[in-house]
Amino acid sequence: MIWEFGISGILVVLVVILVLASFRILREYERGVVFMLGRFWKVKGPGMILIIPGIQQMVRIDLRIVVLDVPPQDVVSRDNVSVKVNAVLYFRVIDPQKAVIQVVNFLEATNQLAQTTLRAVLGKHELDEMLAERDKLNLDIQKILDSQTDAWGIKVSNVEIKHVDINELMVRAIAQQAEAERARRAKVIHAEGELQASEKLLQAAQILAQQPQAMQLRYLQTLVSIAGDKSSTIVFPVPMDLLTPLVDLLKKNKPEGAS
Numbered sequence: 001m002i003w004e005f006g007i008s009g010i011l012v013v014l015v016v017i018l019v020l021a022s023f024r025i026l027r028e029y030e031r032g033v034v035f036m037l038g039r040f041w042k043v044k045g046p047g048m049i050l051i052i053p054g055i056q057q058m059v060r061i062d063l064r065i066v067v068l069d070v071p072p073q074d075v076v077s078r079d080n081v082s083v084k085v086n087a088v089l090y091f092r093v094i095d096p097q098k099a100v101i102q103v104v105n106f107l108e109a110t111n112q113l114a115q116t117t118l119r120a121v122l123g124k125h126e127l128d129e130m131l132a133e134r135d136k137l138n139l140d141i142q143k144i145l146d147s148q149t150d151a152w153g154i155k156v157s158n159v160e161i162k163h164v165d166i167n168e169l170m171v172r173a174i175a176q177q178a179e180a181e182r183a184r185r186a187k188v189i190h191a192e193g194e195l196q197a198s199e200k201l202l203q204a205a206q207i208l209a210q211q212p213q214a215m216q217l218r219y220l221q222t223l224v225s226i227a228g229d230k231s232s233t234i235v236f237p238v239p240m241d242l243l244t245p246l247v248d249l250l251k252k253n254k255p256e257g258a259s
Contacts, residue, residue, distance in 0.1 A: 024049050024058060031096045032058040043096050061096040065157065066107070070114045072165070081127045084165040089114050089145070095153025103152045110149060114159075117144050127166075134161050 026032055026045035034041045034049075035057045044058075051058050068089040075085050091110060093099045099106045121141050122130060130137065138159050146156040 018053060022050050022053055024051055026060070029062060029064045031061050031063060033061060033096050033100045034058050040097065040101060059100050061093055061099060063093055063096070065090055065092045068107070068111055068114065070111070070118060072163075073115055073119050075119050075122045077122065077127045077130065078124060079126045082167070083127065083130070084163075085118060085122055085130070085161060086163055087114070087118055087141070087159060087161045089156065090158040090160075091145075091149070091154050091156040093153055094155045098151065098153030106152050106154060109152065110145075110154060110156075113148060114141075114145060117141055117148075130161075130164050137161060 024032060025048050028046045031043050031045045032049060032051075033043055034051065036055060041056065049058075068091065070087045070089055072084040072086040075083050077083065089110070093106070103109045118141060121137065121144065125133075125137065138161060141161075142156055142159040145159065149156055
């Protein structure tokens with residue numbers, strides 16, 4: 001009797017342990033990919049699920065966004081400039097079945113794909129574009145990665161280029177280029193100002209030539225401005241063209257027979 005009780009007690013304990021080991025608790029952001037006798041059965045979770053030991057196996061998948069730091073990559077730009085570029089990748093699993101069945105390790109696979117895509121995309125652009133058009137490059141890399149990882153059940157939501165490291169010689173060359181560009185713009189702006197000023201002077205000269213009285217008023221304004229100075233003596237040349245209208249006027253008003 002004692003021997004039978006001992007065996008039955010052990011069996012009861014084993015059954016209890018087996019039952020307890022059959023239960024799994026999955027959090028809200030977790031899913032369980034369940035296989036039955038090696039074949040895919042279904043995706044379960046969240047909450048408490050039952051797994052038959054020895055017959056069913058479960059792979060736990062996290063559905064939260066994963067932040068992946070892409071290590072620095074040696075990139076040769078289209079204008080043959082060697083730089084080191086690193087980025088950060090944001091993605092998450094949207095199909096646990098594909099993430100487990102279609103790829104061995106989706107984290108490592110995504111990391112390697114991000115490195116090769118980063119080098120391939122940036123190698124098609126010049127250094128100035130890498131520095132000035134990061135938003136466009138980020139979007140291009142994100143679209144390529146998202147399309148290629150779709151077969152793995154992964155959604156790439158964002159890609160951000162963090163740093164573009166340039167050697168010291170190239171930094172000095174870029175500074176010289178920027179300085180030359182600023183000098184060029186200054187000369188162009190100065191030339192445009194001279195051109196606009198000459199056009200305005202030409203217009204003013206044409207208007208004054210059409211009205212001799214306006215030219216006389218302009219000379220009088222010049223006299224007034226000079227008289228405001230502290231100089232005691234003013235020598236102002238008067239062109240004969242200014243006196244011609246006055247002489248003509250006097251001739252018209254001169255009485256007949258006067259000498």
